[in-house]
């Protein structure tokens with residue numbers, strides 16, 4: 001069920017489930033989607049009153065919401081924390097970095113976003129894979145698998161078997177930030193929790209981890225807003 005809110009100029013999504021006991025409200029930080037979880041037995045009026053009571057909270061959340069940016073020619077895209085303008089010309093046969101902070105595509109490319117995404121993932125792998133392998137030598141466990149995905153909620157993960165997953169969008173963040181995420185995930189090879197010893201190890205291997213974590217908390221949604 002959905003209803004339209006003229007105030008927020010969007011639909012409010014109501015998810016009704018048997019198991020839900022309490023009403024809850026969510027505003028997606030990336031898309032601005034507003035959803036309410038409610039029990040099957042609650043009346044529409046109760047849900048609407050709940051929505052009404054939380055209007056100022058919703059508008060506060062929406063103001064923090066990132067406006068999506070479509071990746072196309074002319075856009076300034078961050079790579080390793082520096083902004084590059086996306087351009088095209090006849091002189092290049094494949095997409096590449098140009099001097100003066102440009103990413104240049106051949107003129108004939110139709111789907112710019114797709115080409116830039118592919119380019120960024122290849123670049124991300126070429127930078128991060130050697131760093132992961134180099135740092136993993138500090139640990140006794142071997143890395144079995146490294147994968148790069150575009151996960152919505154996490155920046156990385158690590159399994160006890162030694163599979164590392166990273167969000168390739170991290171290549172848009174400053175190097176110190178993605179290095180922190182890699183060290184964080186590798187440290188899970190030793191401590192499969194976020195306890196005192198875990199953070200002590202992260203701090204030893206990556207002393208700036210506190211400010212890098214803060215960068216991700218504050219700016220992480222910015223690098224998720226690009227639509228390729």
Ligand SMILES: [Zn+2]
Pocket residue numbers: 184188193194
């Ligand atoms: Zn963790």
